[in-house]
Amino acid sequence: MIARASLILASLLLGVGLAASPAGAERLIVSVSNHRVTVTPNYSGEELVLFGSVEKDATTPAGRTYDLVVTVSGPRADMVTRRKERKFGIWINTDSRQFLKVPTYLALFSNRPFDVIAPPEVQRRQQLGLKNVLLTQRVGPDYADVVPDDPFRSAFVRLRTEHGLYREAQSAVTFLTPTLFRTGIPLPGEVPIGTYDVEIKLFADGALVTRTETAFEIVKVGFEQFIANAARNNGFTYGLVTAFMALMTGWMASIVFRKD
Amino acid sequence: MQLYLPIADIPVNVFLILAMGAAVGFVSGMFGIGGGFLMTPLLIFVGIAPAVAVASVASHIAASSFSGAISYWRRRSIDPLLAAVLLTGGTIGTALGVWTFTLLRSLGQLDLLIATSYVILLTTVGGLMFWEGLRALLRARRGGAATIRRPGSHGWIHGLPLKMRFKRSKIYLSVIPVVVIGLIIGFIGAVMGIGGGFILVPLMIYVLRVPTSTVVGTSMVLTLVTMVFATMLHAVTNHLVDAVLALILMVGGVTGAQFGARAGQKIRGEHLRLLLGLLVLSVGVRFAIELGVRPNDLFTVRETGGGG
Numbered sequence: 315m316i317a318r319a320s321l322i323l324a325s326l327l328l329g330v331g332l333a334a335s336p337a338g339a340e341r342l343i344v345s346v347s348n349h350r351v352t353v354t355p356n357y358s359g360e361e362l363v364l365f366g367s368v369e370k371d372a373t374t375p376a377g378r379t380y381d382l383v384v385t386v387s388g389p390r391a392d393m394v395t396r397r398k399e400r401k402f403g404i405w406i407n408t409d410s411r412q413f414l415k416v417p418t419y420l421a422l423f424s425n426r427p428f429d430v431i432a433p434p435e436v437q438r439r440q441q442l443g444l445k446n447v448l449l450t451q452r453v454g455p456d457y458a459d460v461v462p463d464d465p466f467r468s469a470f471v472r473l474r475t476e477h478g479l480y481r482e483a484q485s486a487v488t489f490l491t492p493t494l495f496r497t498g499i500p501l502p503g504e505v506p507i508g509t510y511d512v513e514i515k516l517f518a519d520g521a522l523v524t525r526t527e528t529a530f531e532i533v534k535v536g537f538e539q540f541i542a543n544a545a546r547n548n549g550f551t552y553g554l555v556t557a558f559m560a561l562m563t564g565w566m567a568s569i570v571f572r573k574d
Numbered sequence: 575m576q577l578y579l580p581i582a583d584i585p586v587n588v589f590l591i592l593a594m595g596a597a598v599g600f601v602s603g604m605f606g607i608g609g610g611f612l613m614t615p616l617l618i619f620v621g622i623a624p625a626v627a628v629a630s631v632a633s634h635i636a637a638s639s640f641s642g643a644i645s646y647w648r649r650r651s652i653d654p655l656l657a658a659v660l661l662t663g664g665t666i667g668t669a670l671g672v673w674t675f676t677l678l679r680s681l682g683q684l685d686l687l688i689a690t691s692y693v694i695l696l697t698t699v700g701g702l703m704f705w706e707g708l709r710a711l712l713r714a715r716r717g718g719a720a721t722i723r724r725p726g727s728h729g730w731i732h733g734l735p736l737k738m739r740f741k742r743s744k745i746y747l748s749v750i751p752v753v754v755i756g757l758i759i760g761f762i763g764a765v766m767g768i769g770g771g772f773i774l775v776p777l778m779i780y781v782l783r784v785p786t787s788t789v790v791g792t793s794m795v796l797t798l799v800t801m802v803f804a805t806m807l808h809a810v811t812n813h814l815v816d817a818v819l820a821l822i823l824m825v826g827g828v829t830g831a832q833f834g835a836r837a838g839q840k841i842r843g844e845h846l847r848l849l850l851g852l853l854v855l856s857v858g859v860r861f862a863i864e865l866g867v868r869p870n871d872l873f874t875v876r877e878t879g880g881g882g
Binding site: 353354355356357358359391392393394395396397398399400401402403404405406407412418465466469470472473474503504506507534537538539541542545546549550552553554555556557559560561563564565566567568571 | 576577578580581583584585621633634636637638639640641642643644645686689690801802805806807808809810811813814815816817818820821824825828829831832833864865866867868869871872873874875876877878
């Protein structure tokens with residue numbers, strides 16, 4: 315099992331960017347199982363696998379145990395969170411907060427709980443966990459993130475989590491050997507199309523040792539791409555074709571179901 | 575069977591969408607209403623973004639109303655002249671409505687206005703139709719004349735000038751109220767984002783005294799034209815019409831509409847009005863409950879724009 319994983323890893327190494335940490339003590343080498351997820355008519359989500367290894371050199375202190383945090387963030391978009399309130403006897407959206415350029419998909423995976431990996435201060439600085447991730451809001455004229463228990467922020471994170479678009483798993487990263495690791499990246503069918511950044515952070519003794527990045531993209535191909543492009547670039551023709559299709563369908567039905 | 579929708583960007587179950595299309599198509603064929611007020615909430619419930627749902631439903635309604643209109647045409651239940659005059663008013667009304675919509679949005683509180691007027695409109699129209707249908711039914715039971723064309727009930731509407739003979743409907747009527755009704759429907763449709771068939775049908779029956787036999791078919795023509803324009807408008811302005819979703823809905827919708835139209839022809843006029851009244855009323859009540867009862871989740875998240 316380990317031998318096979320190493321073999322896969324070795325074959326992956328060629329196409330992977332190597333990230334050397336400035337300290338030079340450890341180095342992370344990672345790759346995702348698929349850098350280009352193609353969306354076809356029968357696409358209904360996918361699960362990617364992230365492989366990696368911790369490379370040591372002569373200066374690495376012996377006997378270090380490592381912790382890993384993987385952050386996958388999807389294409390960014392502006393979102394608005396609205397709150398309903400009772401007004402004139404009916405429930406209506408009153409207050410709202412705008413979240414600026416926040417990830418549409420966000421997954422945080424680690425090999426053990428964040429609290430065990432690093433002290434709270436480091437967790438905040440390194441944005442470990444959904445409660446520490448920076449989600450910029452527009453509050454009046456200011457742009458800032460707010461405290462994690464802000465009602466709008468927690469409602470936003472909760473709703474995204476319910477849709478499987480934000481997730482956090484504190485035991486999703488598995489170490490196959492003390493230096494070789496893997497984790498799955500589940501992508502439900504609703505995940506947005508675009509480029510996904512994967513950031514891998516290596517911790518030892520509660521401090522960040524090194525980090526590296528990789529990425530993958532979800533793209534529409536073939537029929538899906540054709541339709542999406544047509545709708546965006548040739549709106550008028552697309553509309554005409556759709557309207558014509560509607561009339562044809564209606565006409566066909568009246569012929570098929572004609573009694574006499 | 576799962577299928578990924580290219581514009582809505584989510585996988586859906588084809589058979590579920592097909593069934594939804596057929597069910598709404600049946601209702602729409604039976605009553606000559608577009609059914610958008612039923613279809614759009616269903617699609618949103620399945621997980622499709624509201625903007626995509628509204629845009630794609632327009633083409634679905636165009637298909638089912640066209641298929642319905644053809645079968646009504648064969649039965650000579652469409653009054654082309656009446657439809658043309660209504661459309662004249664409808665076009666002006668739509669333009670006015672779009673202008674008002676923009677104005678209201680700049681003033682804020684549009685959500686509140688739309689929500690409350692939706693409830694008021696649905697419950698009032700539904701309630702009145704249901705009540706009238708019930709009375710007509712009771713009258714028929716007692717053996718009285720089950721007609722709504724009461725003798726001597728020619729009101730002020732029939733005293734207006736510019737009279738025109740609508741042969742197919744067998745009515746002699748001023749064009750003024752017809753244009754005004756078209757205008758109202760166009761206006762309401764543009765402001766509230768609905769086809770307006772469920773308001774047009776009762777207005778034609780009770781105000782214009784158009785016989786039930788031509789009401790449904792004629793209303794369908796109006797819906798057809800409006801929805802073809804709406805499809806074009808949505809496709810050109812916000813590029814959110816999902817042709818794949820629309821096609822599935824259409825195939826289900828036209829099939830349903832054929833059976834619906836056939837069922838509609840068999841049912842007696844007062845029964846039809848009673849059922850439509852009940853349907854509109856229950857949708858209105860459902861919206862009212864939604865507004866009045868504390869929602870399970872006070873928060874909602876909506877994407878407002880791509881950030882790259």
